[in-house]
Amino acid sequence: MNTQLFALAIFDGVAYAALVFLVAVGLTLIFGVLQILNVAHGSFYAIGAYATASLGGMVFAAGFSPYLAFPLMLIVAVLVGIALGGLIEQFLLKRIYVKEGALQLLVTFAVFMILEDVQRLVWGVQPYFESSALQALGNIKVLGITYTVYQLIVLPCIALAVLICLRLFLRRTLSGKLILAVTEDREAATSIGIDADRVYLLTFIVGAALAAFGGALASATTSVVPGMGADMIVLSFAVVATAGLGQIEGAALTALLIGLGRSFAVYLMPELQVLVPYLIMLLVLLVRPQGLFGIAQARKI
Amino acid sequence: MLEFRDVTVFLGGVRILRNVNFHVNQADTVAMIGPNGAGKTTALRSVMGFTRMTGEILFDGRELSTIAPARRPGLGIGYAHEDRRLFSAFTVEENIVMPGQVAKFSAAELAHKLGRVYEILPELREMARRPAGSVSGGQGKMVALGRALMIGSRLIMLDEPFQGLAPALARRYSEALRALRDQDREVTLIITESNPKLLRKFADRALVLERGEVREGSLSDGKDAA
Numbered sequence A: 001m002n003t004q005l006f007a008l009a010i011f012d013g014v015a016y017a018a019l020v021f022l023v024a025v026g027l028t029l030i031f032g033v034l035q036i037l038n039v040a041h042g043s044f045y046a047i048g049a050y051a052t053a054s055l056g057g058m059v060f061a062a063g064f065s066p067y068l069a070f071p072l073m074l075i076v077a078v079l080v081g082i083a084l085g086g087l088i089e090q091f092l093l094k095r096i097y098v099k100e101g102a103l104q105l106l107v108t109f110a111v112f113m114i115l116e117d118v119q120r121l122v123w124g125v126q127p128y129f130e131s132s133a134l135q136a137l138g139n140i141k142v143l144g145i146t147y148t149v150y151q152l153i154v155l156p157c158i159a160l161a162v163l164i165c166l167r168l169f170l171r172r173t174l175s176g177k178l179i180l181a182v183t184e185d186r187e188a189a190t191s192i193g194i195d196a197d198r199v200y201l202l203t204f205i206v207g208a209a210l211a212a213f214g215g216a217l218a219s220a221t222t223s224v225v226p227g228m229g230a231d232m233i234v235l236s237f238a239v240v241a242t243a244g245l246g247q248i249e250g251a252a253l254t255a256l257l258i259g260l261g262r263s264f265a266v267y268l269m270p271e272l273q274v275l276v277p278y279l280i281m282l283l284v285l286l287v288r289p290q291g292l293f294g295i296a297q298a299r300k301i
Numbered sequence B: 001m002l003e004f005r006d007v008t009v010f011l012g013g014v015r016i017l018r019n020v021n022f023h024v025n026q027a028d029t030v031a032m033i034g035p036n037g038a039g040k041t042t043a044l045r046s047v048m049g050f051t052r053m054t055g056e057i058l059f060d061g062r063e064l065s066t067i068a069p070a071r072r073p074g075l076g077i078g079y080a081h082e083d084r085r086l087f088s089a090f091t092v093e094e095n096i097v098m099p100g101q102v103a104k105f106s107a108a109e110l111a112h113k114l115g116r117v118y119e120i121l122p123e124l125r126e127m128a129r130r131p132a133g134s135v136s137g138g139q140g141k142m143v144a145l146g147r148a149l150m151i152g153s154r155l156i157m158l159d160e161p162f163q164g165l166a167p168a169l170a171r172r173y174s175e176a177l178r179a180l181r182d183q184d185r186e187v188t189l190i191i192t193e194s195n196p197k198l199l200r201k202f203a204d205r206a207l208v209l210e211r212g213e214v215r216e217g218s219l220s221d222g223k224d225a226a
């Protein structure tokens, strides 16, 4: 493997990891607080991608600047988080928090299946491709390799910014503190006046919006097709489980690890490309069942 | 100001409290005594809304079942759990001010209440910046008291505050309670304890919980708790 191929694998891996992280961090946040493994998370990702690609297509066809793609992505993420995430939490999940984990998993899986059909109804099965945002930013040459600025610089910077903002949000804002308090001890939180139901809703909206944001950003780099939500949810489960459930910074490092593992496999052992993330997960969980960064006892995020 | 009317609580199919009736007047300091497992914690948790109960609990004339558990502290009820239950993700001071922030106190009010807590419990000021997860069990009890003082302007309920405290710390704790009483003659205090002797010095009244029932007791001798 020569230097250029090596660098290429690293660039691919980092760009991919940035997207996976955005989805995985929402998933791990929701699990950390609500104790629910949300399969419908993959749908938020896919719907974020579809909405951005289709709306973006209309906006750019009308002659508007391709840079509008970025605010559009943010708007889509917030809308999907509030409208879809908020509704699902209020009308479905809220009723099943006290139920056992297997049932919760089935319910979120059912939501995922329903949302898959909804996507087919709204957007059909033909692929959408809308890469104005990617093209608008042009290319950059690093180590003799020409790569898109969008994937090599913008995506990783956004992922890093999300990581830092999320940590600051949790640590420094009152809403964030309430989330941490409810996560650690729901009853103690209630006994100082914290409305845990509202905290759950807020957390679910933030998590869903992060997944939709990941999808919105991904839509500029790939064609949006049916099934992308399923692929992403499986992969982000792998990241979340490998990192340790509820681990935010851990999810970032693990997304990087798995992203790089996958991109090196593409160049070195293409036949294992799909398998590598799960091999990594299997290896880690065999040695550390609580995940790379998981702590065996205390509930914390 | 606090009244239990025919309160019955089942936990896991077992009846823990049966038709409990009692009344606590404002500004009283009530010792709730009873052997281990008598249901003291259950009674306090029922006030906070953490049990499924029948009967009524009235607070300042209002039926508490109509008020969601998360809104009850906002009525001026401070509650310190038996086992501290601090938030280890935050510092000691953050733990203390949090109930006030949740209740949307103004900055001035927060500062005023915090100043009061530090006046009553000066040792908390020294550990203000320490992570709450790093303080000792006894210090944690002090922090939990501080946190209850933050919001408990009408009623403060302390669940076995002396349990596990070394004698010196227990003395400090009762001094703090006396300082609180000196400062605020209007607040109502309910303190549970399995050893009534510890509360003899400052409780006005004893309620004895035994086998799920409550009766009036006396603090002068320890027999009521037997």
Ligand SMILES: Nc1ncnc2c1ncn2[C@@H]1O[C@H](COP(=O)(O)OP(=O)(O)OP(=O)(O)O)[C@@H](O)[C@H]1O
Pocket: B011, B012, B013, B014, B016, B034, B035, B036, B037, B038, B039, B040, B041, B042, B043, B082, B160, B194
């Ligand atoms: N979740 C629960 N399910 C079933 N039984 C419970 C539950 N919680 C408490 N109990 C039982 O209820 C009874 C009363 O408990 P409670 O904690 O109120 O007693 P207590 O007077 O506070 O005792 P202690 O002095 O030990 O703190 C105990 O027998 C306990 O075993």
Ligand SMILES: [Mg+2]
Pocket: B040, B041, B042, B082, B159, B160
């Ligand atoms: Mg108890």
